[in-house]
Each structure stands twice: as structure tokens, then as C-alpha cells.
Amino acid sequence: MLKELVTPQNANVFVGKLGDILYKAIDKPLGMAIDWGRMWSLWPVHIETACCSVEFGAASGPRYDVERFGIIEAFGSLRQCDLVVVQGTITRKMAPRLRLVYDQMPDPKYVIAMGACAITGGLYFDSYNVLPGIDGILPVDVYVPGCPPRPETLIQGCMLLQEKIKRMKAR
Amino acid sequence: MSSTDSKSDTSKEKPAPPKPAAEKPAPPKPAAEKPAPPKPEETLPAFEKELTDRIVNQFSGDAEVGYVKENRTRINVKKEKILDVAKFIKDQTPFDHAESVSGVDFPEDNEIEVVYHLGSYTDNRYSKQVLALSTRAPREDVPNPGNDSTKLPSLRDVFYSVEFHERECFEMLGVHFEGHPDNRRLLLPEDWADLPPLRKDFKNKGR
Amino acid sequence: MTEQIPTDQTKELPPGLQLEKVDDRIMTLNVGPQHPGSGHMRIIVRIDGDYIVDADPDPGYVHRGEEKMAEVRNYLLNIPHLERPVIHDSCNILYPYVLGVEDLVGIEVPERAKYVRVIAAELNRCVYTQYWLAIYGIFLGHSTMFMWPAGDRELMIDLLEKMTGARVTHSYFIPGGVRNDIPANFEDVCLRQVNYFEKRIKEYADIFYDNPILKARTEDTGVLSSQDAIRLGTTGSVLRASGIDYDVRVKEPYDVYEELDVHTNVLKDGDSYARSKIPWLDMLESCNIIRQALEKMPKSGSVRTKLKPNPKGVGNDEVYRRVESGRGAAGMHIISNGKPEPYRVKISPGSFRNLIALPYLLKGEKLGNMPAVYWSLNYWPVEADR
Numbered sequence: 081m082l083k084e085l086v087t088p089q090n091a092n093v094f095v096g097k098l099g100d101i102l103y104k105a106i107d108k109p110l111g112m113a114i115d116w117g118r119m120w121s122l123w124p125v126h127i128e129t130a131c132c133s134v135e136f137g138a139a140s141g142p143r144y145d146v147e148r149f150g151i152i153e154a155f156g157s158l159r160q161c162d163l164v165v166v167q168g169t170i171t172r173k174m175a176p177r178l179r180l181v182y183d184q185m186p187d188p189k190y191v192i193a194m195g196a197c198a199i200t201g202g203l204y205f206d207s208y209n210v211l212p213g214i215d216g217i218l219p220v221d222v223y224v225p226g227c228p229p230r231p232e233t234l235i236q237g238c239m240l241l242q243e244k245i246k247r248m249k250a251r
Numbered sequence: 252m253s254s255t256d257s258k259s260d261t262s263k264e265k266p267a268p269p270k271p272a273a274e275k276p277a278p279p280k281p282a283a284e285k286p287a288p289p290k291p292e293e294t295l296p297a298f299e300k301e302l303t304d305r306i307v308n309q310f311s312g313d314a315e316v317g318y319v320k321e322n323r324t325r326i327n328v329k330k331e332k333i334l335d336v337a338k339f340i341k342d343q344t345p346f347d348h349a350e351s352v353s354g355v356d357f358p359e360d361n362e363i364e365v366v367y368h369l370g371s372y373t374d375n376r377y378s379k380q381v382l383a384l385s386t387r388a389p390r391e392d393v394p395n396p397g398n399d400s401t402k403l404p405s406l407r408d409v410f411y412s413v414e415f416h417e418r419e420c421f422e423m424l425g426v427h428f429e430g431h432p433d434n435r436r437l438l439l440p441e442d443w444a445d446l447p448p449l450r451k452d453f454k455n456k457g458r
Numbered sequence: 459m460t461e462q463i464p465t466d467q468t469k470e471l472p473p474g475l476q477l478e479k480v481d482d483r484i485m486t487l488n489v490g491p492q493h494p495g496s497g498h499m500r501i502i503v504r505i506d507g508d509y510i511v512d513a514d515p516d517p518g519y520v521h522r523g524e525e526k527m528a529e530v531r532n533y534l535l536n537i538p539h540l541e542r543p544v545i546h547d548s549c550n551i552l553y554p555y556v557l558g559v560e561d562l563v564g565i566e567v568p569e570r571a572k573y574v575r576v577i578a579a580e581l582n583r584c585v586y587t588q589y590w591l592a593i594y595g596i597f598l599g600h601s602t603m604f605m606w607p608a609g610d611r612e613l614m615i616d617l618l619e620k621m622t623g624a625r626v627t628h629s630y631f632i633p634g635g636v637r638n639d640i641p642a643n644f645e646d647v648c649l650r651q652v653n654y655f656e657k658r659i660k661e662y663a664d665i666f667y668d669n670p671i672l673k674a675r676t677e678d679t680g681v682l683s684s685q686d687a688i689r690l691g692t693t694g695s696v697l698r699a700s701g702i703d704y705d706v707r708v709k710e711p712y713d714v715y716e717e718l719d720v721h722t723n724v725l726k727d728g729d730s731y732a733r734s735k736i737p738w739l740d741m742l743e744s745c746n747i748i749r750q751a752l753e754k755m756p757k758s759g760s761v762r763t764k765l766k767p768n769p770k771g772v773g774n775d776e777v778y779r780r781v782e783s784g785r786g787a788a789g790m791h792i793i794s795n796g797k798p799e800p801y802r803v804k805i806s807p808g809s810f811r812n813l814i815a816l817p818y819l820l821k822g823e824k825l826g827n828m829p830a831v832y833w834s835l836n837y838w839p840v841e842a843d844r
Binding site for chain 1: 492493498518519523526527538542546589612840
């Protein structure tokens, strides 16, 4: 019976379904624990897109130190990351690369749009090479306004994201 | 209070430029410029005037003086002679590198101007000077960068430092530099298919 | 059924799309734009084993069309976006624009404003250089050297915040002076913090510049001779590390730099170590300049000349001004045609001029030395792309 159901062609589908069932079974008792684990170990991917990276660097520095809130310093390998902080303007040349980076990251993944340029295009609203915000290419979780945002604002944005993860259904 | 301060400041400025003895009479002359503007011939700084005259006299007919100001001079050259003038400047004057290459679009004249700003590191007397060497290329209303008549000889073999500046000028204004080894895109995206963006008929969104 | 790759057609493909043959010795690597050692740009390096044969910088990932935007905004509205290329050195990148517009419109700046500008510019140079040094530290795997400058630069940012009201994007310089006066008893606070800052950065020698590991990694890598430094038209710390004594603050003094005693730091070696040391020496020099300027500054007076709401250029005129920014000479070529908007603004920043040295220096280096050479060029990609 099972052998007829599971053929090499639909094995992947079956494993996926099994995963969904497992998630549903675990969600009630252990979902909180999964969320709790994700909340306090956000790994931002190391991609700088524009000048907000200066304030991102300052936020990792000793005075602001986002690491105490569970957001670890920008990291090189995107296979181990689950957070994209879009640090400012996205130009037409950078947009495909940013999407490529996002697509290569494993689930679950979160996006913070940092700075006015990443939200709406900001000061560069009429420039020929700048996208009017990153909504068109990435699903944004938290918007952090400012030009550039102060490190405190970025920290607040990260904490809002943690709040969001806490209330999210584990998937 | 502030006016007296600024006066004392300008008077201090005048003797300051460390220049050779032959050039000493020049600094007081710009001071005379403010009370009596309508005498441009007398107020021209001597050092800069001598420099431009030397270059222009060498290429009489093909080069002309754009302006002579304190520390800033400009020479306009026909595009056929730009390479010769640049070689002459490189060999005979202490100017040894290009600081910037700006392309300017003039749709009324149907021309595109390219201005090379040359500076000198080696000679102390020239370290304040910036020589603008400008030339003009014909402009076409429907540009086809690289394949139309908007072409200029490249100065890359004379002043090596213009390499990236000329690449930028090519993509931004569509001026093809003949003899440049590497006429590729530099800053714009690879799929840019619009007009060169710094042309005046290219409009930004909503402007 | 496997599909055959038509090998004979690969010759007709453009160079970037050609398939690599297995027996090729040369391998092409893309470093960036998502790479811890590249910043906002891509460097296409071709390597033979561990040695770089060819390097091709591919900037433009932050090209935002500043020069085109400057043509549709008036002279005052250009100020905020023209400082965005280097937000942590915003006073210095705005300086040539402001000086140029003052030349065009013909405004005289009050004496006190000139001193305030010099203080703000030197503080900003420290902020920029500290950030650059922090990144250089982390590029070389020296995490302490990220933390120390990143913490110490907050002192200077605090001072600038007191002066201007903003952390990094000050928009402080305007044609005719500065936007607002410095707060009361700023001089004392500034002097105290600058003295502490100087004491603090002198300690960097112990952990970073005298560190044998750093010396082993940076000495004799990426050597630029003085002739080549001139030929390539490099500027700023790259030029001065190769033994050329050229600093715009000394050679063509603007505002009040000629009344101050500015010492130019020159090193002879021309390698990455010398290039990384010059900005640090410049920071110590900046502290001297700030102290001198605080001493000589008029204690009271106006800091801005009244300006018409929309300054207009005086007919067909053009001006080329340059200043010494944190990365070298930053020049601006402003052309006016008598309208409220400039006809053309060309920014020629130090980073873009130093970029040309990168392929030249990387040839023959080991791949592992690439970050050490690349970041020692004092390069800020956002500024080079504009």
C-alpha cells in the first residue's frame, strides 16, 4: 500500500507533506520554543547596498552593540543567515543581486528595510538608477525610517522584528 | 566687526602664495580687481597668463584661451589637435596628471564638451594651478554610442589617469574615445538601453 | 538522452559568457558585491593558482545619478544629496561645492564661520578615518581593531552632533558660512574630547601598527612607486604613502588653512602598511589643527552671510574647486548659466581617482592579500559611484 503511494517521482512531495504534518503536531507544544530560538539568534547577511551601512557598522560597534539583543554581527556566508538588512538605496544594478542573495538564503528569512531610500527611494526619488523602495523585489517585515536611521532606531526595528517572530506561527 | 575681519583676511591672503620672484608683482593685482572691474587686461594674473600664452602660441589657430583666473586657466582646443596639445603640455610643462574629466552637453551648439582638469604634483610652483583643457565633439540627436560621429581621440596614452574618467564619460554622454583600450560600461547597469543619462534631453522621472 | 553542449559555438559568445575549459590554468573569481572583503563593489579577479593575474574592478552598484539630480535642483537644495556619497565625511565632500558656489555668487564668508568650518571638517576627517580603520581591522581579521575605532569615533560624532544636530548627515556648510553657530562652551568640551581622543588613538600603535602579524601581512604588498603614483593620478593617503608631498590643505589653502600650521605626513615605502599608516598620522595632525583653530577662532561674531533665498549663478561662468577630504583631493566642477539650477556639477572624488590603482597593484599579488591592498587604497565605493 505505502509502496504504491510512494514512488521515486512523488517521494519529495511525500516528505514535504510529512514535514507539514510534523510542524502541525509540534506547533502547539513546541512552537514557542522554536520561535524563541529564532528570536535571539538573528544572523544578518553581509550585504551592503548603500551608505546606511555606516550606521549599521556603528550599531555593531561597542557603544550600541546590537549583539546584546541577539542580532549577531553581519556574517559572510549567506547559507547560515536568516535576516537581510537592506542598508539603503537599491540601484538598478544592485537589485538583481539582492534578490539573488535573498533567494539563496534558507527559510525562514526576514527582511528589514533600513533607511528612507530602501522604503520609498527617499532623497533619490527622481533618480534614473534608483528603485522606488524594495517592496517590488523583497517582502519586507519591518521598515526602519531615517536618513540614515540612528543606531537606536535600527535596534528598535530589530526588536520589533523579534516581537513579530514571537507572535508568528512557527512554520 | 565681521567686515574688518574679512578685510584683514583678504589682505593676509595676498602675500601668502609661495611663488617665484618673477611672479611677485602678480598678487597685488587681484586686489585692484574689486574696486575697478572693467579693466580685464591689467588684472590678469601674470604667471597664469604666461603659461597659457606659451601653450596657445605654440598652436596658434587651433587653441585659444578660455579664461585666465587666479590659479585656474582654461584652453579650448580643436578636437583634431587635442592629442598634440596634450603631448606638448605633458612634455613641456609640469602638468603630470588629470584630476577630472567632465563631459558637458550643449544641445544649442549641437556639441558635447569634454574638459580635462590637469594638475601637477612634481613642481611646487604649479601645485596650485589647475589647467582646464577642453575640446568639443559633434553631437547627434539620436545617439548610438560608439558608432556615431561623437568621437574624440583618447588622452589615455598621454595622461594615464584619465582611463576610468573617460570610461565614465563614454557611458554618461556617449562620447567614444578612439584609442582607449577599454571602452566598456563602468557605473551604469549592464542592461542600460536608454539615452546616455547626462545628456540634456534625458529627463529624470517627473522632471 | 543527454544534451550535447555545442563546443564549437563557444567562440562566438561574448567574453563573459564563454565556457571555461577544464584545462585552463586561469580561473575567474567574482569577489562581491555580497562578500565580506569587497564592500559595495565587485572585483573580477583572474587567478593562476594563488596569484592574481588580472583584476577588473566593477563599481557602480551605488550609482545614484547625483550629477544628473544636481541639474534639476537649485543651488541650496543640492546640499543634502551631494553629501550623501560619504555620509561619514559629509562636511569634506560638501566643502568644494560650497566654496565653488561662493565663488560663483561672490559671497564673503565671516571669519568665525571659516574657523567653524575647519573644525567641523577636521572632526569629520577623524570620523571617516576611524570608520575606515575599523573596516581595515576587520578585513585583516583583527576584531579588536574594529571595536576600538568604532567606539572612539563616537566621541567625534558626539562633538559634531553638538555642533550640527545630526549624527552623520550634517548639511552644515552652506554658501555664505555655516547653518548655525556652535553651542555655548563648545570650545572647552571640544578641547577636552580631542585631547582624550588623541591619547586614545596613540594607543592604536601598540595593538595595530606595531603588531608583527599586521606588518607581515601588509609590508611589501601592493607597492606603488612614486613615479607610478603620479602617473596613475592617485591622491590623498595613497599619494603621500608613496613619497609625494602633496596636500591640498597646504598647497592650495582654502578658508583659514594658511593661517594654521598644517604638517603633511609623507612616507616613502608605498606599500599597504604605509598606506594604512598615513590616515592614522593624519588623524593626529587633525587633532593639532583643531586645537590651533579653537585657539585662533574669534570668540564671537556672525557665522553666516545673508543669502538671497535662491542664489543664482552669474551668467555663463564655471569654477573648479578642490579640498583635501579624508580620501584625498575632492574636486567639483560647477558650471552655471545664470539659472537657479547649476548647468552641470561634476564631482571628482578621491576614491574614484584611487580606484585606477587597484588593478595595477593587484597584479602579481596573492589572492589572500587582496583585502589588505584593496582597503588600503582608502576607497569608499559609494563615493566613487556617486
